[in-house]
């Protein structure tokens with residue numbers, strides 16, 4: 001059985017006091033929930049304090065990015081070991097906002113995925129088509145290139161350790177969610193692609209859906225065979241919404 005994961009991507013929101021307050025609120029309601037697995041990804045500056053707040057709860061901590069080198073003269077960047085030592089378990093890699101605003105290519109994402117795995121972080125690797133791709137019928141081609149490029153060189157054992165998030169770019173922060181059927185179609189395509197490349201490793205990978213997930217539409221999405229959770233942006237900042245998503249997502 002695949003692990004169901006509900007991950008909150010707080011993006012560039014929340015000062016450290018605000019972040020710890022939100023984390024405390026989550027602990028009060030879902031802090032002992034083992035299934036689904038709950039992961040929160042605050043900004044870097046809040047990670048250390050949120051890590052302390054989460055101690056003793058079942059909520060996991062994630063980062064929103066990392067650099068693809070272990071240390072050195074890379075001003076402003078963060079190495080995976082820095083994240084691990086403060087209690088971060090997951091790291092979002094290749095989010096469409098990183099790809100779009102920070103020119104992250106599949107090969108950069110691939111470097112990051114490899115280093116995250118080597119270091120012991122669990123990568124949440126994001127893929128997703130833009131609206132013109134979908135309108136031209138190119139969704140599967142685009143996703144295939146991103147999957148192949150981002151996961152290049154990994155073996156079957158490594159692939160078992162990663163999480164994938166399918167996030168159609170046109171659905172992120174727009175209020176336009178893919179219908180459960182549209183999302184399932186792409187999730188099933190992703191699993192098929194993974195099966196071709198990584199054989200049995202593909203069956204256990206959790207593939208999350210992301211893009212305007214909220215407490216109202218989560219259950220319908222989570223009911224689909226190949227949707228194993230959600231990567232939630234805006235609604236993860238609103239405690240009632242995020243708890244609603246966790247509660248309606250099943251185990």
Ligand code: PGA
Nearest residue numbers: 172173211212232233234
């Ligand atoms: P959204 O963002 O839920 O606000 O659409 C999802 C994401 O970017 O991960």
